[in-house]
Amino acid sequence: MQLTLYTDISLRVLLHLAKEQSDIPFTIGYLAELFAVSRNHMVKIVNKLGKGGYLNNVRGKGGGIYLGRPAEEINIAEVVLLMENNTEVVNCEKNRCHFIGNCKLKTILNQATDAFFSHLRQHTLADLISNETNVNVPSF
Amino acid sequence: MQLTLYTDISLRVLLHLAKEQSDIPFTIGYLAELFAVSRNHMVKIVNKLGKGGYLNNVRGKGGGIYLGRPAEEINIAEVVLLMENNTEVVNCEKNRCHFIGNCKLKTILNQATDAFFSHLRQHTLADLISNETNVNVPSF
Numbered sequence: 001m002q003l004t005l006y007t008d009i010s011l012r013v014l015l016h017l018a019k020e021q022s023d024i025p026f027t028i029g030y031l032a033e034l035f036a037v038s039r040n041h042m043v044k045i046v047n048k049l050g051k052g053g054y055l056n057n058v059r060g061k062g063g064g065i066y067l068g069r070p071a072e073e074i075n076i077a078e079v080v081l082l083m084e085n086n087t088e089v090v091n092c093e094k095n096r097c098h099f100i101g102n103c104k105l106k107t108i109l110n111q112a113t114d115a116f117f118s119h120l121r122q123h124t125l126a127d128l129i130s131n132e133t134n135v136n137v138p139s140f
Numbered sequence: 141m142q143l144t145l146y147t148d149i150s151l152r153v154l155l156h157l158a159k160e161q162s163d164i165p166f167t168i169g170y171l172a173e174l175f176a177v178s179r180n181h182m183v184k185i186v187n188k189l190g191k192g193g194y195l196n197n198v199r200g201k202g203g204g205i206y207l208g209r210p211a212e213e214i215n216i217a218e219v220v221l222l223m224e225n226n227t228e229v230v231n232c233e234k235n236r237c238h239f240i241g242n243c244k245l246k247t248i249l250n251q252a253t254d255a256f257f258s259h260l261r262q263h264t265l266a267d268l269i270s271n272e273t274n275v276n277v278p279s280f
Contacts, residue, residue, distance in 0.1 A: 001224055001253070003141050008230045011245060012237050019239075035237065076248065084141055090148045097152050097175065104268045105151060108216065112259035113141075119252035128244045 007083040009035050010045050014054060014079065018071040019129050025064020028057075045083075052082045071129065077120035089113055147223035149175050150185050154194060154219065158211040159269050165204020168197075185223075192222045211269065217260035229253055 002008075013031055020026075032042035046065060049055045055068045067074070081087065089109050097103075142148075153171055160166075172182035186205060189195045195208045207214070221227065229249050232239075239245070 001141060001143050001220075001227055001229060001256075002231070003229045003249075007141075011230070012239065015239060015243060015245065080141075087141055089141060089143045090151070091142070103155060104270070105155065108260065108263050108268065109143075112256045115255040115259045116252045119255045120248065123248050128248065130244070 001089065003080065004084060005037070006041075006045060007080055009037055009041070010049055010083045011076070011079060013042075013045060013049065014067070014071075014074060014125055015128055017055060017065065017067045018074075018125050025058065025062075025066060027064055031065065048083065049079075052079070054079065054082075071125040074125040075121060076123045076125065076128070077117045079125075080120060081117065087113060087117075141229065143220065144224060145177070146181075146185060147220055149177055149181070150189055150223045151216070151219060153182075153185060153189065154207070154211075154214060154265055155268055157195060157205065157207045158214075158265050165198065165202075165206060167204055171205065188223065189219075192219070194219065194222075211265040214265040215261060216263045216265065216268070217257045219265075220260060221257065227253060227257075 012035055016031070016034065017026065028039060028042050028046055031046070032039045035042075037045075046055065046057055050057050050068070053068045054074055056066050058064055058066070088106070089112075090106060092106055152175055156171070156174065157166065168182050168186055169179060171186070172179045175182075177185075186195065186197055190197050190208070193208045194214055196206050198204055198206070228246070229252075230246060232246055237243075
């Protein structure tokens with residue numbers, strides 16, 4: 001049971017933008033290299049996070065990527081729900097199971113997934129970076 | 141965020157064995173065809189569930205696959221934990237994230253995963269099949 005790499009990297013990009021205060025804005029190329037993903041992958045992540053209002057991508061010379069709102073206002077459950085295409089942990093249709101509509105497996109797993117998101121809903125991006133020491137961020 | 145197909149099918153195999161009372165024991169070939177997976181895949185599932193004590197595979201003529209204990213004694217969380225190779229929803233090493241050891245992302249996601257399993261731990265296989273009507277099981 002894993003979040004997609006897409007969601008995983010999205011959370012780390014937001015963490016990076018929240019933690020690293022810099023006068024030099026971050027670019028897609030820098031973030032792609034930092035998290036060892038392709039530029040194309042990072043473009044998709046930045047676009048989707050941008051549409052969700054979680055970051056701003058200012059184009060042109062001197063432009064860059066910034067958080068779209070304060071870290072205290074970025075809820076972790078909402079980010080994960082935005083980025084994951086599918087939050088159903090089993091796919092009843094796909095397996096053509098003859099118990100469809102006649103079994104509580106999906107119901108109980110969906111309730112467990114709700115418990116997962118209820119916990120995440122209690123946390124913001126600010127919680128993830130609180131009480132920490134600085135880290136050494138590589139420069140490219 | 142999905143359980144592996146391996147875990148998904150395992151749960152459905154146990155459901156099938158618990159629901160379908162039959163004098164003719166189920167075989168690996170029957171179960172593989174029923175859930176549209178390869179025979180090789182079903183052999184692995186049956187072996188692992190057998191090692192966990194969840195089913196018995198009686199070999200030879202007239203043999204077959206049976207539940208290894210009453211459905212009331214098969215806890216859903218325990219089955220999922222047995223079958224999933226990895227219950228960490230993000231992989232911090234894999235992405236070579238520079239926040240490793242200096243960030244609460246993994247801690248908060250692990251707590252959310254604990255909430256997921258705490259819910260499943262409240263349910264047994266018997267709960268999944270209670271208060272239901274019979275289904276039409278295809279015969280091969």
